[in-house]
Amino acid sequence: MGRHPRSGASGLRASDLRVSGLSAAGPRSEGTSAPIARRRRPPRVPYALLAPSVAILVVALAYPLFWQVVTSMQQFGLAQQFGKPPTFVGLRNYVDLFTDPYLWTVVVRSIVFCLVNAFVTVLVGVGVAVLMKVVHAGVRIAVQVAMLLAWAMPVVAAMTVWRWLFDYRFGVVNAGLTALGLDFTGHSWLANPLSFFFVATVIVVWMSVPFVAFSAYAGLTQVPDEVLEAAALDGASGFKAFRWITMPMIAPVLSIVLLLQIIWDLRVFAQIRLLQDAGGTPSETNLLGTYIYSLGVGSGDFGAASAVSIFVLALTVALSWGYVRRLLRDEEQS
Amino acid sequence: MSASVVTRPSAVRRRRPRVGRMAASALGLLVALVWAFPVYWMINSSFMSSIRLQDGRVHLLPVNASWDNYTSVWASGSFLPALRMSLAVTFLTLAVTLVFAFLAALAISRFRFRGRRSFILAVLLIQMLPAEGLFIAQYRLIGSLHLLNTVLGVSILYIAAVVPFTVWMLRGFVAGVPIELEEAAMVDGLSRTQAFIRITFPLLAPGLVASGVYAFLQAWNEFTVALVVLQSDASKTLPIWLRSFVQASASRDTDWGQVMAASTLIAVPVIVFFLFVQGRMTSGLVSGAVKG
């Protein structure tokens, strides 16, 4: 890295090897292991390990990325796609975008939706993972199978079923609530924007939890039971053991999962689009994904669509920057 | 390490109060029910005619159940070719992604080298780029490689889409395995490679499975890229095949019973895959002898 200038011919230093402890948790034992590794790992090894991934990313993404940046500064519509030369318009697509007040409404709405969904998903996901860890084997298998089934369901099918479940006349949800004594006969869930987003959240969380739960569960199974037992012997309660031992150990996995949920939920598209087809008031329920679609791709203005995409990229970076920096700093220190 | 302690995972749990565990189990069953219900509804619906599905009633069990939806979906004759295509694309994507991403994750979590930080940053940023506006560029790219309507063409795009995430995910798992374990084994006389294969790799299994499952599902369910670069009838994947039932015709109504039967058929291979993987997850690899 920048602050470790390479040292001459040997090129071998202790820092060539990343000594990874139980990163956030227990005592680190840096350095002690380096001598062993030093002899065995020439510096070109990491590059060789990275090469395949880098190669495929360059092949598949270099041109599309380049195209997107260039197109965002062009007037590029369907006519240009059919051969008319595009005109360079500098930052005009961006200016048009930022001067539209509706954009900012959508941005705020999307950020709120994204944060709520990401945190709820991760909380529920970790909860389910812990549950899988503590319950009887039979129940655990039931939970795992249910999660896997939900995860395996094709998105188109899942959205169709959810729409049926929330249908205003014959939905199971209304029928169930009415049977419980609440009068939900004919209640339209999508008509009110808040209730629309509630339904959207239920669906997004339902779809995303299995992934988080399994990732967290996989992380949990890496925590040695002996550590927990020792803690228990020392008198730590279940909650304390979880908070001070388990959590830190699964933190690396969780932080990545949370970051990814934020990234994904910020551009949630299919669920909102399909729900809008079922009901609701579009201008009050648009999020960034559907807004991009109706504004850009929907009207064939690929220049504007590219500009919005790059704006969303910048927005995501801004949203997660503190987080990303901390991740990178941890990387440096470890 | 050599004197590894074989511990049942329940060692801690045994001390939990019974009541708490009962409550947890009840909660677990409720969770299972909530997550499984929409899936049940899909299967339930797949046994009813479209007419029955729209007769305005809630049918908790299929009324006049039959395999008709399955037979007509099957009779369209396009299921098996689409299944073959999907399997080829998915397994190519899965295999390549896991190998590539695992190597990269190893590089960034076990080594320090010039460019490491840039790579991490790049992988993160790639995740953040919205893909909605890329379809023209993707078509041109695959077209110029003469790979339209091929397994390889679509797989290249899938692998590139899944690798960054998988690298991130695996990096977390690799970081979670104390390197001291390997070193201890090396002190015991194993080579680094042996130590890695015997000690670290098994501990990574859950992580590999979790990210493998992710890669599998992404490739299996993806359709926006597929419909751009797989336009010929012969190269349709299952999600595209499913869409042809949803939007079968402008002059007839969607047959929801068939859509649900087709969806169920698509989900079956995934469930089979999961059951297979599930066996690996719960076998000795996870809670077995290497802990300690």
Next chain:
Amino acid sequence: MKMLRFAALGAAAALALTACSSGGGTTSSSASGTPEAATIKLWLAGGDTPDTLRDYLKTEFAKQNPGSTLVIEQQDWGDLVTKLTTALPDKANTPDVVELGNTQSSTFTNVGAFLDISDMYDELGGAKLLPSFVAAGEVDGKNYTLPYYFGSRYVFYRSDLWAAAGVTAPPATLADFNTDVAKIATADPKGIANLSGFWLGGQDWRNAISWIFANGGELAVKNGDTWTSTMSDPKTQEGLKQLQTLWTTASKAPRDATDANTYNHLNDADSVAATDGTTTTYSLDAATIMAPGWAHWSIGDLGQKDGKDVRTWNDSTFGVFPLPGVNGGYAPVFAGGSNIGISAASQHPELAKSLMKIIFSPEYQQMLGKNGLGPANADYVSSLGDDQFAKALINSALNSKLTPAAPGWAALESSKKLEEFFQKISQGADIAATAKEFDAQATPILNAKS
């Protein structure tokens, strides 16, 4: 109709209009004589063209072009625009002949995606071809795409409910229709909860615009080179007023409902009769709906045939009629259907033209009609048959209209501003103010930059 909806959904329209100069200049119409044998590709949208018709096309094409082969690929309506956007300009992969929705047609025609086939226009049917569809494929007097088939929407009603409420004859004018359905809603002769005399979703602009058209209103008009949204026009306002009254007096549909699956509201549920024959459970909550003609396959009494659930049309319960006009006759409704044209990037334009001739031949036109698809050529419309559905289809289609051919129309549709506008009207908003606000937003979109 679905294709129109998908036109909106998918996209790509707005930019279309540069000065419309670009049309099919890229392909030279090659010298006469027998074209070189090759394989050409036909894209059909959705599964509407039955297999027998597809087989006929393949066989006939092979017969007329020895050595050449026709490959037919089916594309889904919802993905069609994405695929046309990518594949049509690509010489190596373009389909040679393409079916597409009629509102999509103007968008792609204007950017030069199709070959100029004006020279074949007369040979393929000329003035006999459905004029509004021909216009959708026309730029500066040149023909690029032609109608493939048409559909239309008309009124379905429960004659039992109408009769019970004391309305025995179908209405003769639009005003009669409006009062009749309000009367039925108020009377609710069978005590059905939430009965709509006419079930019209608040966002259902595709059916609602019939009232605007019927009163002589337009959604947008073109002056010189500029399009103007005309919701504030007095005639349009008259239609909107009638609609608002309908929503208040006759329709209990949710204000965020669209035109999807309206026929469900007309059907009885799986009725459970008690031994004394008195208990019947209705899912029915509408005496009248408006839907595309094919909805008649989904309306009827629930029964079983060979162990399968079927709905059977029952003349004593159900009826159809085309929406009546303001002064009798038929109101103009929103037309459905598709156009067909030759890709400008086609490498085999002569073979493609040969296929077009087969499609517009009397034999094929009649095959379309026999399968319930309105044939493009007026001479063969009789092949649709003469049952009540065919009559309603033909009569309503005669007067049907397409949405404005403005360059930004598809963009306006996909913005869903129409849904929101009609929803506000249905919720009782002030018509003049809401219309003014809509016009201010819609006009710039209709004239979107190119």
